[in-house]
Amino acid sequence: xxxxxxxxxxxxxxxxxxxxxxxxxxxxxxxxxxxxxxxxxxxxxxxxxxxxxxxxxxxxxxxxxxxxxxxxxxxxxxxxxxxxxxxxxxxxxxxxxxxxxxxxxxxxxxxxxxxxxxxxxx
Amino acid sequence: xxxxxxxxxxxxxxxxxxxxxxxxxxxxxxxxxxxxxxxxxxxxxxxxxxxxxxxxxxxxxxxxxxxxxxxxxxxxxxxxxxxxxxxxxxxxxxxxxxxxxxxxxxx
Numbered sequence: 001x002x003x004x005x006x007x008x009x010x011x012x013x014x015x016x017x018x019x020x021x022x023x024x025x026x027x028x029x030x031x032x033x034x035x036x037x038x039x040x041x042x043x044x045x046x047x048x049x050x051x052x053x054x055x056x057x058x059x060x061x062x063x064x065x066x067x068x069x070x071x072x073x074x075x076x077x078x079x080x081x082x083x084x085x086x087x088x089x090x091x092x093x094x095x096x097x098x099x100x101x102x103x104x105x106x107x108x109x110x111x112x113x114x115x116x117x118x119x120x121x122x
Numbered sequence: 123x124x125x126x127x128x129x130x131x132x133x134x135x136x137x138x139x140x141x142x143x144x145x146x147x148x149x150x151x152x153x154x155x156x157x158x159x160x161x162x163x164x165x166x167x168x169x170x171x172x173x174x175x176x177x178x179x180x181x182x183x184x185x186x187x188x189x190x191x192x193x194x195x196x197x198x199x200x201x202x203x204x205x206x207x208x209x210x211x212x213x214x215x216x217x218x219x220x221x222x223x224x225x226x227x228x229x
Contacts, residue, residue, distance in 0.1 A: 037166075044220055044222050044223045045166065045209055047217055047219065047220065050216075050218070059217070061217040099213075106154050106214060108154075108172070109211075110168050112166055115165055
């Protein structure tokens with residue numbers, strides 16, 4: 001059974017940093033691209049970043065470029081999102097999601113974690 | 123970035139009703155579109171991928187159609203567990219974008 005478990009969320013001051021983790025199990029981690037998607041309180045879904053199965057290809061939404069870094073460790077079956085220079089508008093539940101292929105483009109997200117809440121206080 | 127416009131943003135329907143939600147892309151995305159269902163406090167759940175393929179374990183009352191810029195999600199006979207929020211997402215061009223969501227409420 002595919003399982004994705006996020007951790008690392010919490011309360012942080014504006015300008016601070018957090019590293020989110022997503023522990024994956026039930027599948028061969030390196031065979032699938034992964035994404036982070038967030039949802040601000042009471043709002044819709046927003047894609048944040050994606051990484052290929054090898055970790056060599058990464059993509060970011062404009063608001064994340066230069067502040068967030070996505071990475072993965074296949075020995076630990078874990079996906080990460082390093083978030084720096086956090087702003088109030090980054091407050092959201094952050095979900096990790098598995099793509100259906102080893103690259104993210106033209107591959108949908110078929111499994112999602114339950115999310116971790118990040119709150120940025122101003 | 124490609125914009126996805128979902129309509130309606132909300133609707134009220136009764137059990138047994140046929141429901142259709144539309145998603146229009148600001149430029150062509152071939153068939154690289156997925157539909158997700160989200161219940162309050164829960165993660166999204168994949169319903170439809172590649173515009174018209176049914177996700178694993180998804181009831182057959184859900185169906186998707188379209189390609190290019192215009193897509194639809196249809197629930198043929200609404201069930202009590204279908205009252206939720208539905209999102210479309212394109213995965214053709216970065217940044218991947220979501221529609222604004224459609225909340226399906228009980229009439």
